[in-house]
Amino acid sequence: MTYPHFTRHNAILLFDGICNLCGSLAQFIINHDREGTILLLPLQSPSGQSLLETHRLPRDDLDTVVFIKDGIHYTRSKAILMIFRHIGGGWKCLYGLIIIPAFIRDFIYRVIVKYRYRIFGRQKSCLYQPPSGSE
Numbered sequence: 001m002t003y004p005h006f007t008r009h010n011a012i013l014l015f016d017g018i019c020n021l022c023g024s025l026a027q028f029i030i031n032h033d034r035e036g037t038i039l040l041l042p043l044q045s046p047s048g049q050s051l052l053e054t055h056r057l058p059r060d061d062l063d064t065v066v067f068i069k070d071g072i073h074y075t076r077s078k079a080i081l082m083i084f085r086h087i088g089g090g091w092k093c094l095y096g097l098i099i100i101p102a103f104i105r106d107f108i109y110r111v112i113v114k115y116r117y118r119i120f121g122r123q124k125s126c127l128y129q130p131p132s133g134s135e
Contacts, residue, residue, distance in 0.1 A: 010037050011086055013079075014051060014066040017042025021112075021120040022065065025083075032087050063113045077105035 013029060015022040026040045041048040043062050052059045055073045057066060067079035067086075074082045078098075085095040097105070 010069065012039045012041060012051065012068040013083065014041050014043045014048045014068070016062045016065075017044050018123045019062075019116055019120065020122060021116045023123070024120070025065065025080075029083065029087070032089070032091060038083070038086065063110075077109045078102065080109070081105075 013026070015026055017023075029038050029040060041051070043049070043052065043066070049059050051068065052066070055066070055068070057073065057075070064075045065079045067074045067082045069082060069086060081095050081098050084091045084093075
C-alpha cells in the first residue's frame, strides 16, 4: 500500500500527540532517524485518523503507537521494536527483544501505557506539528 502524499517517507509513526512519553519517542526519532524516512503524525491529526481508518484500526484508541512500513502496520511493542530496526545502527540490536513472546512484551507495554499520563504527564493539546506538506 502506498500513500502518494507521503512519498518522501517509507515509514510512518502514529503516536498520541498529547502524551509526553509519546512526544519523547517522536523527539528520539527526530534525533536518530538520520535519513528522515519516518513521518511522524499524531493519532489525533486528520492524516493520522485517515491512516487508522485505511488500516482498519480503531480511530479512538490512543493507547498504542502505530508504525506503518511498506503498507504493513504494527502496534504496541512490535511497533516500537520495528522502529528500532528501521532506525538501524546500534538501535537495531534492540529488535532482538522480539524473541520475548508478544503477550509478555505487550503486557509490559500496556502497563506503561496505563500509567503514562500519570508518570510522564500530558499536554492540553497536541504540540507536535508535522512538517508542512505532510499533513
